[in-house]
Amino acid sequence: MNKRKILQRVLAVIAGVLGGILWYDHRHAPVDIADLRAVIENETLVVSWRSPAIVRTDHLELTIVKDEESATVRLMPWEDTYTATDISSSDLVRVSLQAFFRDGSAGAMQATTARSVAPEDLPNLMTLKIVTDTGNDPTYRVREKSDPTWPGETITDAAYLTARVDIIENGAITSDNLPLSIRVRGNTSAVGNPKKPYKLQFPAGIDLLGLGPDYAETDWLLINCGSDLKTLVGNYIGLLCGQEWVPQMRFVNVMLNGDWKGLYVLSEPVNLLSSHGAVSEDGLIIESDPYWWASDGLYFSVTQSKNYHYTFKYPRLFGVKDPRIGQVQQAIQQIEDLAEAGQEDVFERLDIDSFVAWMMDKDLMGVLDAAGSNRYMYMESFDAQGGQSTQLKAGPLWDFDSSFQSVDQFCPQHSDWSIYKSLFEMASFNTRYRERFDEVKGTLSADVEAMLQPLLADQGEALNESRRLNNERWDATSSDVFAEADQIVEWLDARIAWMDTALAAAE
Secondary structure, eight states: OOHHHHHHHHHHHHHHHHHHHHHHHHHHSOSSOEEEEEEEETTEEEEEEEOOOGGGEEEEEEEEEETTEEEEEEEOTTOOEEEEESOOTTOEEEEEEEEEETTSOBOOOEEEEEEOOOGGGOOSSOEEEEEESSSOOOOOEEOOOSSTTSOSOOEEOOOOEEEEEEEEETTEEEEEEEEEEEEEOOSHHHHSOSSOOEEEEEEEEEOSSSSOGGGOEEEEEEESOTTSSHHHHHHHHHHHHTOSOOOOEEEEEEEETTEEEEEEEEEOOGGGGGTTTSSOTTOEEEEEETTGGGSTTOEEOOTTOTTOEEEEEESOOOOTTOHHHHHHHHHHHHHHHHHHTTOTTHHHHBOHHHHHHHHHHHHHHTOOOSTTSOEEEEESOOOTTTSOSSOBEEOOOOOOTTTTOOTTSOOGGGTSSSHHHHHHTSHHHHHHHHHHHHHHTTTHHHHHHHHHHHHHHHHHHHHHHHHHHHHHHHTOOOOOHHHHHHHHHHHHHHHHHHHHHHHHHHO
């Protein structure tokens, strides 16, 4: 074989390889820049991203802003990382990146913020310093909807990454190099928020709350609305109103792969209701769920469901043919029918006090969002053969994002299409609601204030410093925690007075 033919074959192989790369790039690259990430570690800023298809991209422009000084660099379309040195761990750096395409158009401006906090500068609050084995943050995809009228947005393919965590308290590492797994969790809170919520899973139970061995759990949630007191207060009011169990929580700061993620609420998951005795092995936890369409068919409907159907939080089902789906559906349909018909027999199957407590808590907190309030319900035990063995109870409480917004009106559940609308049309439910309100109204504000006082005394300054750092990291506007506590007590005083008058007028 002569040299010319050898050269032709080599060129053909190279062309084939390049063609394959370009084909794969065209098929699998994002439409625009994706997964922009910036981390400061060892006085170095590392920016990474996924680039759009090379064949259609002319160049990228990266802008770095530090101390109100900016610098822009032009990058080639195949580049996916950039590093800058002489960056202090205390620097706040803003990064933006934009793609410019060969057809003259430009992609959307992508932006993020990098912030690292040196160990000696950590607020005096528990900090979880997590490093994944790959060095990458957990990823996900936005779940596509077959019908655009379905409510909300949620995620899929949120795989766990193995990782290690150091737990830092009072400036010292109290536990180091603990193995765990981490993934992105949540629905709209994950899709619509650059500060992602996470789920942590440990190989063995660990007490992250400092409450003792009874709270040593394997699963924990990091809730990204960790910059205010309303979730903590909402759960506490639930207990005062008569809820059987609420998730225990605490404030923590989070660092992930060297990136200061900010202030979070560390919480027990809802399904731990089964670990604390309120739900037995043959019990269940269900939710009137706006994201039923993402449950892979593991949901059921009743005639009153409208666009929201019931999904299972506990137990884990075996698939769409699991007979428990139909059995539970039949039991819930009977309860909903009795409530809609105003039949007092419904309270033989439905625990009136738990439903009163759940609804009163939402009313006192002024929750505006009806559908997104995570309407969980549970049965301590469910007899698949007999249909139902214990009463249906309301809870656990979750989602206080829209608190303090339902002003001079009751919460939407009073009049929307849920089972609460049917219950509020029954005289016996209204009577029990009023009785319970009269039992708690005199001391509720003072009880909440007393609950907040030790938290503020122990962690108030650390929370304010954590809020400041969180505000810088995410362009947030959290207020002074002491002022927020005063405002909550003032709200409750005014809210209780308004509810007292409104309930009297309705009698």
